[in-house]
Amino acid sequence: MSDNRASCLKGKGVTKIFGFGDKKTVAVNNVDFDFREGEIVSIVGESGSGKTTLSKMLLGLISVTEGEVLFQGQPRDISTGQKRREYWKGIQAIFQDPFSSYNMFNKIDSVLLDCINMRGGKSLPYEKKFEMMREACSFVNLEFKELTNKYPFELSGGQMQRLMIARIFLLKPKILLADEPTSMIDACSRATILDMLLKLRDEINMTIIFITHDIGLAYYISDSVYIMEHGKFVEHGKAEEVILHPKAAYTQRLINDVPKIYEEWDLSTV
């Protein structure tokens, strides 16, 4: 992580409160952040710490109760449908459940064609579009010719995850938000997905915000980490610094929990 990279997404005092009175939940509580261009940032915290709520605010899917979000140095304006669509050219997401990301009645080639059209390629000749789709599939080790007539539900979980990344390759957003994208797949597919995210950053200089409860995964993939507890960032900095020399007790606990899980697992298999 180098601090002279331009700011891509910045937040000041970002807060989300759900409900009122007795039923009030402060899901995200006055957080500051600054994600830089081409950086892989992990947001790490336990279940219920506010990670998904924060990512929904970053995507503009839910309102910010208090605070400000700046996109590429400018206050973000998503006050109209058109401005929101413009913003979404710059920020895209992949989610935990790939099934929720597709319209199941659209064949795979039309899923990919939509991405090309969204990037202004509607009037390109079909051969050019074909080549772009082929390239996007090969980026994620899928064979486009074998997929053209299939529906997303005819793919395996791992293939569907890779198709999501092929869409991102075509859309080329400035920022990719990945909320636990590897939680539903096996270890081998997980490693492939992580390597593809690294490749997106290396080849397209995408900023990747990786949301996870797994601090080991965060260490593997990220330049910087933000540790989230009960809606607040308790610590942030370079991944090595925070994870190898944690200052907050909560970070320490997350790290200590990692070997414990494996110890318990080992015992149970004896």
Ligand SMILES: Nc1ncnc2c1ncn2[C@@H]1O[C@H](COP(=O)(O)OP(=O)(O)OP(=O)(O)O)[C@@H](O)[C@H]1O
């Ligand atoms: N729409 C909502 N209405 C009310 N409370 C909500 C809503 N969405 C989330 N919350 C609450 O906000 C808190 C943070 O939830 P969030 O989904 O952001 O956690 P998370 O860190 O993503 O958890 P997980 O790791 O389990 O996905 C929780 O207490 C949750 O119950």
Ligand SMILES: [Mg+2]
């Ligand atoms: Mg979540």
